[in-house]
Amino acid sequence: MSYIVESLAQILGRSPRRPSKAELSPAVARIYEEKKLHKMTREEFEKIQAAHAVSRKRHTWRNRRWLTLLAVNLLFVVSYYFDVQMLEGALTASRFVGFHMADLNSALQVMLAYKHMVLNLIIGTTTVLVLWLLLGGRTFCSWVCPYHLVSELTEKIHLWLVQKKWIKNHSFHRGVRTVFYVAFALLALVTGYTVFETLSPTGILSRALIYGPGVALVWVGLLLLFEIFVSRRAWCRYVCPIGVTYGIVGTLSPLRIRYNVVDCHHEGDCRKVCLVPHVLDMTIRGRSPEVNMDIGADCTRCGLCVDICPTGSLKFEIKGLKKIL
Amino acid sequence: MAEPNHKPKKSLARRQKDRREFLRTTAFAAGVISISLLGLVPAVNGRTKRLRPPGALEEQQFLAACIKCGQCVQVCPVEAIELADIFDGAGIGTPFITARAQACDFSCDGLQCVLACPTGALTHEINYPAESRMGLAELVDESICLAVQGQGFKGVARGKAFPGKLRFEEVDRWNPIRLADHPFDLELCDLCVRLCPIEIRIAQCEAGKPPSGDRNQCPPKHAIELRPLDDSDGKARKPVILDGCVGCGVCEMVCPTQPAAITIDYHRTVDTTKGEA
Numbered sequence: 001m002s003y004i005v006e007s008l009a010q011i012l013g014r015s016p017r018r019p020s021k022a023e024l025s026p027a028v029a030r031i032y033e034e035k036k037l038h039k040m041t042r043e044e045f046e047k048i049q050a051a052h053a054v055s056r057k058r059h060t061w062r063n064r065r066w067l068t069l070l071a072v073n074l075l076f077v078v079s080y081y082f083d084v085q086m087l088e089g090a091l092t093a094s095r096f097v098g099f100h101m102a103d104l105n106s107a108l109q110v111m112l113a114y115k116h117m118v119l120n121l122i123i124g125t126t127t128v129l130v131l132w133l134l135l136g137g138r139t140f141c142s143w144v145c146p147y148h149l150v151s152e153l154t155e156k157i158h159l160w161l162v163q164k165k166w167i168k169n170h171s172f173h174r175g176v177r178t179v180f181y182v183a184f185a186l187l188a189l190v191t192g193y194t195v196f197e198t199l200s201p202t203g204i205l206s207r208a209l210i211y212g213p214g215v216a217l218v219w220v221g222l223l224l225l226f227e228i229f230v231s232r233r234a235w236c237r238y239v240c241p242i243g244v245t246y247g248i249v250g251t252l253s254p255l256r257i258r259y260n261v262v263d264c265h266h267e268g269d270c271r272k273v274c275l276v277p278h279v280l281d282m283t284i285r286g287r288s289p290e291v292n293m294d295i296g297a298d299c300t301r302c303g304l305c306v307d308i309c310p311t312g313s314l315k316f317e318i319k320g321l322k323k324i325l
Numbered sequence: 326m327a328e329p330n331h332k333p334k335k336s337l338a339r340r341q342k343d344r345r346e347f348l349r350t351t352a353f354a355a356g357v358i359s360i361s362l363l364g365l366v367p368a369v370n371g372r373t374k375r376l377r378p379p380g381a382l383e384e385q386q387f388l389a390a391c392i393k394c395g396q397c398v399q400v401c402p403v404e405a406i407e408l409a410d411i412f413d414g415a416g417i418g419t420p421f422i423t424a425r426a427q428a429c430d431f432s433c434d435g436l437q438c439v440l441a442c443p444t445g446a447l448t449h450e451i452n453y454p455a456e457s458r459m460g461l462a463e464l465v466d467e468s469i470c471l472a473v474q475g476q477g478f479k480g481v482a483r484g485k486a487f488p489g490k491l492r493f494e495e496v497d498r499w500n501p502i503r504l505a506d507h508p509f510d511l512e513l514c515d516l517c518v519r520l521c522p523i524e525i526r527i528a529q530c531e532a533g534k535p536p537s538g539d540r541n542q543c544p545p546k547h548a549i550e551l552r553p554l555d556d557s558d559g560k561a562r563k564p565v566i567l568d569g570c571v572g573c574g575v576c577e578m579v580c581p582t583q584p585a586a587i588t589i590d591y592h593r594t595v596d597t598t599k600g601e602a
Contacts (some may be wrong), residue, residue: 090393093394097445110389110444193365
């Protein structure tokens, strides 16, 4: 229960709750004590880092994810071009071998604007809801959304510029995403037009891939420029309501990243690569109230932290699977 | 035990940083919201700027309901539907038809685009071509119409390079062919009547062969006919739009004059404007 509440609070923009010393479980308190007594030397740590840097596994999840993302998006393209009718439509709504699928946020916008629901949309929305309930909610963002991939690539330019000290990253208050969520919902409800759908780089890119490029791509380009020169991953972090919708679904999903405090060196590499670093707040020394903690639902399950962690302290986890097996 | 007040007072630097972030965030929010209001332009405009596919709801409703997925585009056998870009003024990602380039000729018989629409923006309440109300044909320039001039037509309508397709039942029921591959030799040009999908269906029904063997496919009313001109007894005729016209745009597409003598007015349908007969 507290996982759901804490996840929702973080999705809406609250900073992660920091446990007081009294809230740490005895087991985790002992581990922190132990770490204080036996501090790792710099050489020892660098050795571990160096070993991980050449490890074959350091891009495992990223590669799987990019492959999946490309496969899903190309399936749309291939279905149309070769008329094989596997996955027809675009990311906003489609049919997978005949079964209706509808993006939850697009469906929500249409329902608010149109104020009717036809059976196809109910079927499509339910199918997709169940799918992402099982697969982790914001998993959609990092494993399917084409804008995520493009943005992930241009992020490298941004980080390079920051490292060169040519530009500075400007952060915003994460709560602004909730403001946008409400604003887009109200705009749809009041004006009867799905305003967000005209702006959504997810929809624009998906349609551009399938039906051919258009001037609308200029808007996507401007967003990317903003992310490169002004604010790192700004659209995904501070604006996109799709992330909020899937984030809420993800609070009930069994698929999560799990943190184990025992081997963690608290060096923070995971937080540096993360799209939503607030979910990894517990990896800071002294902030994990339990030995094992599930990462909050704002997490996109992209696996970058799993890849970069030199000690395997972050892992994919299906909650309750061990009990069943 | 009373909860001791843990909150340490924030340092001045910290407060200034928070303040800057707040201001930055406010500016950011204002910027994004202003840009999104630009997205409202097609909705405020209200009137459709384009011919919508069969079954499209009234424009305001249509804009509300369309989820911009393009499934209608994918199922159309003549590829009549395309999705709007930013400057088409019809709402990014919404479907429209440019009749002069490629009209909807109902080759699919079953209104595939309507069936494919996941949200009912193309209403599921219609089942047959004759029930759709896309617009209304109009003879916009009588003076250039070949029939009005009493002229025939020989060759391919719209020229050899024209890529538009139509289904000709007698050629291939399943595969539409290019209009450029189907030459005509007519005493009097009657392409707009001859190729009208509604008129073709009526003729098939009268011959006892309704489309897809389904009598429900038979249109109840004629859509267009050629009438003798009042002041002449020669062979000149004038195309007259009737109550069965659905505004599919085939007449506009096939009209051999340049520009087309007959076009679709997509602000009107036979329900809003009664035909001349």
